Amino acid sequence: MSTRIRSLPVIPTQPNVERCCASLQVSTLAADEAEVLARRFAALGDPVRLRLLSILATSGDGAVCACDLVEPVGKSQSTVSHHLKILREAGLVTSERRGTNIWYAAVPAALEVLRGALSPVE
Amino acid sequence: MSTRIRSLPVIPTQPNVERCCASLQVSTLAADEAEVLARRFAALGDPVRLRLLSILATSGDGAVCACDLVEPVGKSQSTVSHHLKILREAGLVTSERRGTNIWYAAVPAALEVLRGALSPVE
DNA sequence: CTCCTCTATTGACATCCATCGATATTGGGT
DNA sequence: ACCCAATATCGATGGATGTCAATAGAGGAG
Structure with a gap:
């Protein structure tokens, strides 16, 4: 929760995502x-x-303040921070600092890569 | 490897797979x-x-003898058996006994469910 | 019935991982 | 300069996990 300032809900810059592997099924x-x-x-x-x-991924604004991610999942702040780090290192999520807050956004292209790995074709 | 008898490469019966969850992104x-x-x-x-x-998943016959799964991944027989159990319990794989051998097959519908969870729509 | 092969299970071990509280760090406000 | 809020990092701890060798169990061949 907190008293964040929903300033500009701009989507953080999306990184390049490389495909890495062909499909499991091909x-x-x-x-x-x-x-x-x-x-x-x-x-x-x-x-x-x-x-x-x-x-x-379902955030309409495309990005969510880290301060708004702690309460919904019911874990400690440090635990949530730990999980966000893992998601970021896996390339599934991007973050961007705005003042004191850090805004996180999903990386749809990364999910698409994983979908591709499960795809029956290509 | 082993001296398996490639008798009938029939695909083991595919179980019903329930969708379980909507897409992450919806x-x-x-x-x-x-x-x-x-x-x-x-x-x-x-x-x-x-x-x-x-x-x-890439086996043309649709099923592979467990005896042919040990050497390709370079782990011990018990380790491979352990992993196959986990895949089976996750519903990603089916198994069927034929005499002494046990044949494993991928469950494409289960992969499709996971793809759906990563899908941007529906 | 008795081997022999194939697969699963058990037990042991080392490593990784999720979690938390406490602390450090960063940045804004006064 | 000082304090406060927001995040990240650290250290500890309990539990899960990957791995293997050894053993058990199930089925065919003789």
Whole structure:
């Protein structure tokens, strides 16, 4: 919650997202490709992170203040910060500082890459 | 490897797969939905399991003998069995006994459910 | 009935991970 | 300069997880 100033709900700059691997269902995954993909899927393998990502992805403004992410998931501030870090390192989320606050946004292209890995074609 | 008898490469019966959750990007995930989804994504969060799944999904015959899954991933037989169990419990894989051997197959509908959870629409 | 093969399970171990409280850091306001 | 709010980081801890060797169980072959 907090008394954040919903100043400009601008979407943080979206990073470039590289595809990394072909689809699981098209060609057999090499060991190093599997390593990269697994790391990304593992980032989705926690209910708290999934909820955080869902909140970000469904935010109409495209970005949400970190201060508004703690209460909805019911975990401590440090725990939420930890999960946001993992999501960020997996490339699923971007952050941008605005004054005291830090705004987070989902990276749709990263989700698209994971969808591609599960796709039956291409 | 082993001296398996490639008898009938029939695809094991595919189980019913329920969708469980709406897309991440459409409505905010409830805690219990996130729990279910996270368990499935976590099953993809290991490189050995991704490779096993990939081998199964790209198998022309639709099913692969467990005996042929050990060598390709370079882990012990018990470790491979462990990972196959996790994939099976996550509903991503089915198994069927044929004599001494057990044949595994991917469950495309389960991957489709996960794709749906990452989808920007619906 | 008795081997032998294939698969699953058990037990042990080391590592990773989620979580929290406490502390550091950063930036704004007065 | 000082204080306060917002985030990140640190340290500790309990629990989950990946891995293996060893063992158990299930089925065919003889």
